[in-house]
Amino acid sequence: MMTLETATLLQLSIIIPVHNAEQYIERCVDSFIGTFNAFSELILIDDGSTDDTKQRCRAIIERYPDWRIRYVYQANGGVSSARNHGLALAEGQWVYFVDADDFLVNSAQLFEPVVGQSVDWMLFRTKIERAGGTDSAFGLTEDGDYQYKMAKGLFLDHYYQNVFFQSCNKLYRRAIIDAEALRFDESLRIGEDLIFNLQYLQHCRVVRHRAAFLYVYEIGHAEAATSTLKPQWFPVNLTALDIIETQLVAGITEVDRAAYTRFLKQYVRTFFRMLIVFDQRTLTVPERQFIQTQLINLERGLPNGTSRWLGWLNRSHLAPVMLVGLRRLKQRLK
Known part of the structure; x- marks a missing residue:
């Protein structure tokens, strides 16, 4: 059972935005709850669901009464709004985002005492499962610690390996998020993860890449976020390029x-x-x-x-x- 003493030592806040995910939210939570520990919290932000999502979330809380799980409902404002709401509530030293229709594998690695004082960001590999059985993956294939401020060329080479474009499956140090008042841009409907990550990266000393698969991202069902190309990607890329040139590789x-x-x-x-x-x-x-x-x-x-x-x-x-x-x-x- 969570005690007042352990509550003050929260290491990890898992934030899951949930919108009409009655078919998937229990699978998502069940994929890691077995390795959940007393030093972690789960925050379910219901972004205006109109299906049975609320009841499914309540069932999760009842099924796992010993764990620190919060369910919060908000009027529909989009995934960025839901993540920002979760950040405002988070109390852990580290923050990890999950989408409700995805799930974790090898989740024990998420709850290990993973990071020393010098590491500010940890990125794991992600497996992509597509309808029809075609799989792929992204993320660096070898473990490594990188100081991108000192190795700007390496950052540029890693950029197009698709490691900075998503916010899920990454451990963020909450102290950095709070100190820099970082939030997802709620005016964006696409590319908000990339902009948030580039802003966060400016304040990182060491970035750790892990070759381990930890996350499964599904494409093919109706609720899945897609990578369909939209005109909004043009201004997002302009903003990303400006951050890269003026903040991340200035003086290359x-x-x-x-x-x-x-x-x-x-x-x-x-x-x-x-x-x-x-x-x-x-x-x-x-x-x-x-x-x-x-x-x-x-x-x-x-x-x-x-x-x-x-x-x-x-x-x-x-x-x-x-x-x-x-x-x-x-x-x-x-």
């Missing part, structure tokens, strides 16, 4: 210059892929103008001679037109 040395060039080239390819996805019915004129400006800015950051074709396309205002044309040609050839 010549040693890391090659990594910086690779990073910018990848950004160019990313924006081109975005353009190909949208045709003129879904991509507005301001969005096309924004992308064109962004590509010009990226071009200026590349070494001379590496992007003449890109510069010509931008200066002739043909990049959006040509890429929309490629999109339509691809559709006709299907």
Whole structure:
């Protein structure tokens, strides 16, 4: 049973935003409750559910009366609002986010006394399960501690390994979140995790990557968050790039210059892929103008001679037109 003494020594706060997750929330909690300990708390933030989610959460609390589990209802405000509400309530030294329709494996590792005083962020590998049985994963494949402020090129190389884009399956030091008043941007409906992570990373001394799988992210059911490309990704990427350039890799040395060039080239390819996805019915004129400006800015950051074709396309205002044309040609050839 939780005592007053142990309550003051809370090590971990697990925050789960829940919205119409009656089919999944019990599976999610059951996946780690067996290794839950008296130094942890679980915060269930019901984001305006209209199904049986409240009853399922109440059943969880009744089934595990010895554990510190809180259920809080709020009017629907989105996942960022729910996570921020959870952060306001959290009392643990560390914070860990889980989505209600996902679940944990090897969860005992989450409750180990894992981090020393120097480690400010811990990232685990994530397994992606898709409908039809196709699996993949993201996260670094070897354990390692990194000081990205001292190894900026390494950060840039890790960026496109998809390790900073999600908030789930990561241990955050709550003292940093509180000291810097960090919160998820509730105005964003996509990319809010990436912006939060880049803001948090600015205050980290050591980032620890673990090769162990700890989290299973499902794609394919109706309630799953999808990675469908949306126009909102354009301004999010602009914000991310600004944080990276002004805060995370400012003053980059010549040693890391090659990594910086690779990073910018990848950004160019990313924006081109975005353009190909949208045709003129879904991509507005301001969005096309924004992308064109962004590509010009990226071009200026590349070494001379590496992007003449890109510069010509931008200066002739043909990049959006040509890429929309490629999109339509691809559709006709299907």
